[in-house]
Amino acid sequence: MYFEKTAGFPDDFLWGSASAAYQIEGADREDGKGISNWDEFVKIPGKTFKGTTGAVAVDFYHHYKEDIARMAEMGLKTYRFSIAWTRIYPQGNGKVNETGLAFYDNVINECLKYGIEPMVTIYHWDMPQALEDAYHGWENPQIIEDFVTYAVTLFERYGDRVKYWITMNEQNIFTSMGWMEGLHPPGKTDQLKLFYQVNHHANVAHARSVLELKKRFPHAMVGASFAFSPCYAIDCRPENAMAKADFDDLRNYWWLDIYGYGRYPKSAMKYLKSIDCAPDITADEMQDIRQAASLIDFMGVNYYQTAVAEYNDIYGVGANHEVNTTGEKGTAKISGVPGLYKNPANPYLKTTDWDWTIDPMGIRMCCRTITSRYDLPIIISENGLGAFDKLEEDKTIHDPYRIEYLRAHIAELKKAVADGCEVLAYCTWSCTDLLSWLNGYQKRYGFIYVEREEDDASATLNRYPKDSFHWYAEVIKTNGQNL
Ligand code: BG6
Numbered sequence: 376m377y378f379e380k381t382a383g384f385p386d387d388f389l390w391g392s393a394s395a396a397y398q399i400e401g402a403d404r405e406d407g408k409g410i411s412n413w414d415e416f417v418k419i420p421g422k423t424f425k426g427t428t429g430a431v432a433v434d435f436y437h438h439y440k441e442d443i444a445r446m447a448e449m450g451l452k453t454y455r456f457s458i459a460w461t462r463i464y465p466q467g468n469g470k471v472n473e474t475g476l477a478f479y480d481n482v483i484n485e486c487l488k489y490g491i492e493p494m495v496t497i498y499h500w501d502m503p504q505a506l507e508d509a510y511h512g513w514e515n516p517q518i519i520e521d522f523v524t525y526a527v528t529l530f531e532r533y534g535d536r537v538k539y540w541i542t543m544n545e546q547n548i549f550t551s552m553g554w555m556e557g558l559h560p561p562g563k564t565d566q567l568k569l570f571y572q573v574n575h576h577a578n579v580a581h582a583r584s585v586l587e588l589k590k591r592f593p594h595a596m597v598g599a600s601f602a603f604s605p606c607y608a609i610d611c612r613p614e615n616a617m618a619k620a621d622f623d624d625l626r627n628y629w630w631l632d633i634y635g636y637g638r639y640p641k642s643a644m645k646y647l648k649s650i651d652c653a654p655d656i657t658a659d660e661m662q663d664i665r666q667a668a669s670l671i672d673f674m675g676v677n678y679y680q681t682a683v684a685e686y687n688d689i690y691g692v693g694a695n696h697e698v699n700t701t702g703e704k705g706t707a708k709i710s711g712v713p714g715l716y717k718n719p720a721n722p723y724l725k726t727t728d729w730d731w732t733i734d735p736m737g738i739r740m741c742c743r744t745i746t747s748r749y750d751l752p753i754i755i756s757e758n759g760l761g762a763f764d765k766l767e768e769d770k771t772i773h774d775p776y777r778i779e780y781l782r783a784h785i786a787e788l789k790k791a792v793a794d795g796c797e798v799l800a801y802c803t804w805s806c807t808d809l810l811s812w813l814n815g816y817q818k819r820y821g822f823i824y825v826e827r828e829e830d831d832a833s834a835t836l837n838r839y840p841k842d843s844f845h846w847y848a849e850v851i852k853t854n855g856q857n858l
Pocket residue numbers: 395398544545548602677757761804810811812813814818
């Protein structure tokens with residue numbers, strides 16, 4: 376829509392940044408922490424860029440006071456971070472680890488000291504390895520009870536201070552990377568039926584956690600964060616428009632409809648049944664999923680890029696088992712589902728060095744879709760640019776490309792607000808540099824440079840604000856007026 380005058384962001388808008396435990400904390404064997412699936416997976420040669428691991432990461436575990444002080448200096452209103460399940464339950468279930476609980480007490484209290492609203496992600500991909508060993512983690516319905524027990528432990532411990540909860544981070548990504556592309560743990564490929572079963576277990580775990588939270592804290596704000604890639608048909612040929620509809624049902628609404636409506640999209644379910652890949656589901660599970668959908672308070676959106684859909688014939692391209700992890704532009708490959716769609720590059724848009732499409736208007740598209748389809752408030756729980764940064768001799772970092780990326784996205788978000796979308800928060804990815812799961816430390820996302828490369832031995836882990844740090848501080852100070 377076009378409006379001659381707009382009011383801008385609401386006064387209580389939550390400007391923030393986000394991170395994930397595995398990507399920042401390090402201290403992987405300290406204070407009783409158990410081993411996670413990622414701690415194990417990265418040991419497999421060739422899985423991550425230069426064999427990087429989260430053993431040290433950017434050592435947030437020992438730098439959290441310094442990092443949160445920097446967040447306060449920047450003026451952050453919210454900090455979204457995840458809790459490592461293995462610090463709370465080292466074996467995934469059973470005996471709780473008080474030292475782990477106390478660490479997040481400290482993080483939360485440090486945020487509150489500066490008036491920063493803590494936003495907690497319960498699950499950002501680091502599954503206790505003990506549960507993988509015991510029953511293959513998400514593949515087994517037993518995971519639901521263990522997940523909910525873990526979530527309830529967090530609610531009871533932190534619910535007096537934490538208002539915003541995100542149950543799952545990008546369920547669509549960790550499951551497709553884990554069971555279709557073989558790029559995340561457990562490293563399986565083309566397990567379509569299992570992929571949908573695993574997702575169903577995660578949906579039930581999400582739903583039952585929402586119900587448990589609302590029993591204890593009815594005014595808490597809860598939702599899941601979805602990696603939303605709005606999709607454009609490559610042109611107006613009807614078969615390409617249908618390819619887009621298929622993509623949306625299978626790649627977007629399969630999750631969004633569960634969170635927002637408590638049901639699976641009908642055509643997608645019919646298709647999966649026809650190829651014997653639909654998940655086994657029970658009436659009780661669907662009832663809990665429906666009830667949770669009626670209780671969630673926002674849709675969390677991690678927005679990085681849009682997709683393009685083109686009809687893919689039955690002999691066409693299938694899943695992709697490779698991604699660009701080197702930063703050598705132009706090495707990404709097309710993937711698709713034979714008979715339905717494939718996802719070519721968008722010739723109208725530029726890409727990052729890791730071949731991620733840059734499309735600021737996509738963030739507005741996410742908000743518009745969620746608003747018209749689910750009428751839910753929105754939290755942009757991630758948005759950011761992974762780029763090579765250069766630390767100058769005087770320890771400055773000039774990152775105009777990051778400023779430009781964020782500026783353009785926030786400008787589109789502002790338009791979404793003008794369009795009537797109720798956007799509660801915007802979290803950049805990320806505040807400090809961190810470990811990119813597959814891409815090492817050279818793909819940087821932060822406002823604060825952390826002095827380290829792939830090789831742990833040479834790391835000073837010193838922190839230096841980049842130009843974008845000062846720019847974002849001004850954005851926050853002016854509530855998005857000065858972009
Ligand atoms: C999201 C994840 O998919 O994108 C983050 O929630 C991740 O954990 C971010 O780091 C960027 O992805 P990558 O692969 O560039 O690290």
